[in-house]
Amino acid sequence: MPNTTVRAAAEGMPDINRRRLLNLTGAGLALAATSATLGKASAEPTDAALSEHPDAELFRLDQEMEAAHARMNQQAKVCKRIDRKCDKLFPPNPPKWEEPDMPEDVRLAFQAMTVKDMGTINRPAIYAAWSNEVKEQEAAHEALRVAHRAKVDEIQLKFGVGAAEDAFDASVSALYAVGRRILATPANTLEGLLIKLRVADNLDLQHAVENDALVSIAADIRRWTGEA
Structure with a gap:
């Protein structure tokens, strides 16, 4: 300040x-x-x-701190520019998956099941069919999510997001390192x-x-x- x-x-x-x-x-x-x-x-x-x-040593470190702060700000700007480019190319997020409500006839069949019936071939056919359909829906949604993540990763790799973030992290570490040296100097x-x-x-x-x-x-x- x-x-x-x-x-x-x-x-x-x-x-x-x-x-x-x-x-x-x-x-x-x-x-x-x-x-x-x-x-x-x-x-x-x-x-x-x-x-x-x-x-004198604190003034020298203060100048070093200003230079480190400038480098950090520059790296932050680089990250923001890359983020803006990536955001324009990212595909829409897949909708959040939620298990569908159990139909009334399936619910009645489920309530009639005994503990022994759970997880066995004795499950009512109507409940087993609904349960399998829900699992298929969830698997399909997971495939969409994985494909979306892969596309995002591909775009970020193309624009060097990882390298930019690593450079920013390094600049932050360098800034704090100078700060610690200042605090350690009487x-x-x-x-x-x-x-x-x-x-x-x-x-x-x-x-x-x-x-x-x-x-x-x-x-x-x-x-x-x-x-x-």
Whole structure:
């Protein structure tokens, strides 16, 4: 997320003193501390000063993250273009098969059957005939479904759906790999902390069961305040 957006979101937040920081824990500590102080964050350093910046490695990884994100978006566009082409050629889906209702005369014959009659040649002829017809209908529907799936697979193979999806999956994995490297790199300034916040935003980590981004940010703030 752009720094200006983060700073705008932080306007109006209360001041946070050292005691309050030390009383906060986990994700709450990270969010409260960064929201209150984000307005004081300076702009990202120029290329000339980058190598001397305390968070030079995080800035380098941030650039790598942007490149990985761009590659992922490009692969997503490729997949969407292929999907649109395939959708135009896909045959209609076969209707959903449902077992037909049992006719009244068949139902009466079925109700008259004993447990011993089930699955034997003693089944009433009218019920046996209806049961066999239902099985044939189900088999015919399954053949339609298999043929439809085969045609879909043929079209997708022709346009390289599998290869495109593999490339997209690889780009997503690469993006998250850079994100993990960013989270594993300690931040020494608010600029570095902003980079970690962008990771949380870009990778949607706030919805993760274990929020690695906020855990990492909280650890940095504890270290800054001498709690760690």
